[in-house]
Amino acid sequence: MITVGIPRALFYYYYFPLWKDFFQNLGVKVVLSSPTNKNIVNNGVAMAVDEACLPVKLYYGHVLDLADKVDAIFLPRLVSTAHKEFICPKFMGLPDMIKSSGIKLPELIEVNIDLSRNKRAMRKAALEMGKHITGNTIRILKAWNLAVISQRQFEHIQRSGGQLTPQALELWTEETGNATLGMQQEIPKVALLGHGYNLYDRYVSMDIIHKLQKMGAEVITAENVPDSIIEEEAARLPKRMFWTLGKRQIGAAFHFLKRPDVKGLIHIASFGCGPDSLVGELIERHMRRAKTMPFLFLTIDEHTGQAGIVTRLEAFWDMIEWRNAQCQ
Template identity: 50%
Template sequence: MKIGIPRALFYYQFYPFWKIFFESLGHNVILSSPTNKEILKKGIELCVDDACLPIKIFHGHVADLMGKVDTIYIPRIVSIEPKEYICPKFLGLPDMIRNSIPDLPCIMDTELNLYRGKSKIFDYVFKLGKDLNVNKNRVLVAYYKALKTQKQFEYQLTRELRIPQDILNETRQIQKDQVLEKKPSHIKVLLLGHNYNIYDDFISMGLIRKLRKQNIAFITSEMVVKKNILEGTKKLSKDMFWTLGKKTIGTAHYFLDRKKIDGIIHVASFGCGPDSLVGELIEKKIKRDYTIPFLSLNLDEHAGETGFNTRLEAFLDVLEGRGYIEDNFSTYG
C-alpha cells in the first residue's frame, strides 16, 4: 500500500520513525512535495479561514498527495509528553481535514496520546498495526526498528547539531553546518520557533538559507537535549503544559543563562496563540535581566520578502554592533 505523509507539521519531528515503521511492514511511504506556491494556494482555499498558516499549509500538502497514494497518514496527536498537551489544532487535525477536503482517500488517524505515560506509545503502535492488519509481533519488530532510526535522528540533531532538512536530505546541496560548537563564526544566534516553521524554506522565507549566506552561526531548540530544556523551564513560575511552547521557552532560558548567544530570533505564525504568549514571555525576560537583542518575525501568507529582509538585515547589523561612524559594515544587507 502507498501511504502518503504530508511534508508539514510533525513531519520535521517524527518522519524518520514513521518512514521506517511503515516500510518495515512492507508499505511504500510517499512524501508530499516541499512546500511551494501551489501547496500554499490550495491550503488557503481548502482550510477554514481562522487557522494559522502551518495548518493551512498542511491542508495543501494533503491535497498534493491526493491521487498519488492509497491512504494518507494524519495521526491525531494529543500529547507527546506525559502531563503535557499539543496544540488543539493537532488534536482535531484529522477532523479538520475530513471536513474541509472533498473526495479524500482513506485517512489513517491513529491517536497518539502519551498524557498518561510513555508506555501508551504501545497503544498507538498496536492500533496502527491493527489498521494495517498485522499481528502484534510484527508491529513490535517494526516499532523497535523505527525507534532506533528515530533515536539516531535525534542524536544527529542534538549531538552533531545538524538540522532536520539536511538529515532528511532535503537540501540539494548539503552545506557544512555552521553551528555553535563546530565552526564558530563571530555571531551566534538562537533561532526559536516551531520546527515546522523555521525548517520549511518556503514558510520561513529561506531564513536558514539567509543566515548561512551571511555566515551566522545558529542553534535551534531541536539541537538542545531534553535535560537542558527542562533545566531552562525550571525558571518559570509555573509549569507549562504546552509541549512546543515549553521547548521554546526552556531553550531560551537555558541559553540566556549561559550567555552563549548574541541574539535571539523568534519566528511566530500570525494567529498562533501559544507563539504570541511565548514570544512575549521571552522578550519580557530579556528586557528585565539581559541586554541581548531580540527579533520577532511574524509569518503569514505574505509573499513579498522585502519587509522580512529589512528586519533580518537590520537585526544582523545590530548584532555586529557596528559603530556607524566607522566603515565596518557589510556592503549588502
C-alpha cells in the same frame, strides 16, 4: 506495494524518521508531499477554515497534494507526546477538519496519540497504525521498535548541535543522518526559536536559516538543546508550562540568554497562534530585562513578503556585528 503518504508539514519536522522507518519496516512505500510551494499554500488557504494558523492551512495543501498519489494517508491525531503535557488543540482537531474539507481522500491511517497519562499508550497506537498494513502483531512491534531506535538517533544528533536540513530529514537513515547533520563551526551564533514546521520549511520561513548562514552566522535552535537543560530552565517559570512545544522554546530561550557565544535571538511566530503569543510575550519580557543581546520577533502568515524579512534580518545582523566590533 502499498503506498502511504505523509504530509510534509507540522509534526513531519519532528517525527519523520520514526514514521518513515515504521512504515518501511512493514514493507510499505512512503511517499512525501512536495516541498511547500505557492500552489500548496494557495490550496491550503482556500480549503482551510479562516481562523486556522498558516501551518494548519498548509497541512490541507499537503494532504491535497498527496490525495490522488497514494493508497493511504497517515493522519494522526496528536493530543500529547509527553507525560502531563499537551500539543496545541489544533493538532487534536486536524483529522476532523481534513475529513470535512471536501478533499477526495484515499484511506486514512488515523490514530490517537495521547501520552499525557500513560507512556505505554504509544505501543497501543503503533499497533493501531500497523493494523492498516498487517494483522501480524509481532511484525508490527518489531517494525516499531526499530523505528524508535532511528528516531532516538535523529534526536541525539539534533541535541548534540546537528543542524536539520530538509534534505537530511527527507533522506533520513541513521547513516545518512550522521553524515548530513554535521556539527557546525565556531562562528557567531544566532538562536532561532519557533516551531520546527515554521523554521525548517524553507518556503514558509523564507529560507531564514540559509539567509543567516550566508550573513556569517551559525544558527542554533531549540532542538539543539538537550532535554535536561530544557526541563531545568523551563522550571524557572512560576507556573509549569504544559505545552510541549512552548516549553522547549521557553527553556531554550532562558538557556541561550546565559550563553556568551550566542550573539542574538530571533523568535518566529505564526500569526493567530495562541501558544506563540503567550510564549513570545514571555521570551520578549525576559529579553528586555536581560538586555544582553539583540532580539528580533517575526510574525509570519501567508501574506508575509521576502523584502520586509530581509530588511529586518540585515538590520539585526548589522546590530550584532556592531556590538562585536565594540567588544574587540
